[in-house]
Amino acid sequence: MFDLTVDIRMQRGSFTVAMAANITAPVSGVFGHSGSGKTTLLHCIAGLVKPDRGLMSLNGETLFDGGQKLFIPPHRRHIGLVFQDAQLFPHLSVRNNLLYGYQRLRPSQRRFELGPVVELLEIGPLLDRRPGQLSGGEKQRVALGRALLYSPQLLLFDEPLAALDERLKKQILPFLRRVRDVGIPMLYISHSMDEILYLTDTVTLVDHGRIIGHGSYLGLLAQTDSAEFADGLDLRNVWEVTILENNRQFGYSVAALNNGRLILPPAPADEGKKVNVSVRAGQVALSRQRIEGITIQNQLPGKILQVISRRHGALVEIDAGVVMVAEVNGKTVEDLNLRAGDMILCLIKAQSLEYPDS
């Protein structure tokens, strides 16, 4: 079982860091604005920064104990770190960058090999180049591979997409999901909740050197209605579906979503392939009964898990085989008397579904 326990204090000039958290989700995010102390937290976990006081342990192994003057140095922690700006070694080829940590492992410790990682991240053509000859997105993929090949027991991400433009971000995110699905525990730091939610819905909130919340994203929304972290957020549902049929005559596709079927815009993949689809929470409508004679083809039955009232509207979390979130007007929640446990139909226009990875 994954278990990261942090209870640390440190003073850096006038900035006080006092953070305590117990993270058991293998993949989770840390959200905070710049200057909130989230990078300090990450560097403490990696061992690059030593807290003044406190305790830190990972999976039962103590990494830091201020009272016992115990501090495991970073090179003995087996915790990988992907920096915002890749930090590839400029004097080494891409291949030797990738192998830098790998070569320091005993063969029995190696969980990944160069070939599959290169394939996973599609960096084969870059192997003999120098980092100076790579684009920002390529650098970040190599940095990802380098960290992965070190087979870390935890992989930390320090805003790995912050230095990239929107187009490149979209290109890298799928690779992050691939890395997540490989089964390495991840802690993903970002000031973009969208990025975090793309990977996980377990979030730790950091502000002014403190941890102000930890848990599922929707749970946090329910606790802290006015929390500014959620303001202006474009909440999206992301699901993995299997394409069943590509109808070229009418230009649509049919996919399997868990037990249900979903009508989609033409898929960028062949039948039988898995793709990610996303839909904004605001584009999911709710209905008590099946509606006939309407152009909305996707009407997925589900059970309401919780209703979260917010300043602007309400969020309804539904178990429809997969978890989906609908953002609806607060008044309709009252009018329809939506409650946890109710059966409901989720209405999604095919045209509102997107393929975020392409």
Next chain:
Amino acid sequence: MTLTQDEISAVALSIKVATWATLLSCPFAIAVGWLLAKKQFPGKPIMDALVHLPLVLPPVVPGYLLLVLFGNQGFIGRWLNEFGISFAFSWRGAALASAVMSFPLMVRSVRLSMVLIDPRLEGAARTLGAEPLAVFFTVTLPLALPGIFAGLILGFSRCLGEFGATITFVGNIAGETRTLPLAIYTASHIPDGEAEALRLIVLSIVISLLALFTSDLLTRRVESRLGLRSTDV
């Protein structure tokens, strides 16, 4: 222009002294440069000042101190004599004097190149399992190589020009401690020696220019081999 026996001797001696002095300083300069660039420790400002002292003192002062310490009657010199090592009035002493005088220049160059290496790059190496020594040899040192080379050439050039400390410490003995600058000084002090002095001066200029050109060439080579200079994209 063909060189006389004395001129060849002075040039050869200068190069021998400068080469040994540079090789002697190099490891220490790298170590001290690294300490000053990357480490915080008590007494760092004192160390910094001591290292730079030869740069600001009149060269006679370090020369005299070397004489006191390493001369045959000196504190360290007497001890070394027991092992059959003597610096006094020999080219080895000239090399030691040059090493001391060029040391701050080399340290400065090494330090600057190491300060410019992003600490996060070294951090990345550590999170990939590299212990501090491995980080130094696989990241810090290779990336500082251009600066180290520049420091070596700068130090070498400084050694070629060393005068004050050398003449104070080991005197002006033809064929043993009379390097180019001392030979120029000697020539300019004997009657009708101006022509000879001028020949030596031209020689000095040629050697110094060669050293600088070599330095530039080497630095470029090293930088492009390290991928620090983008030759093609």
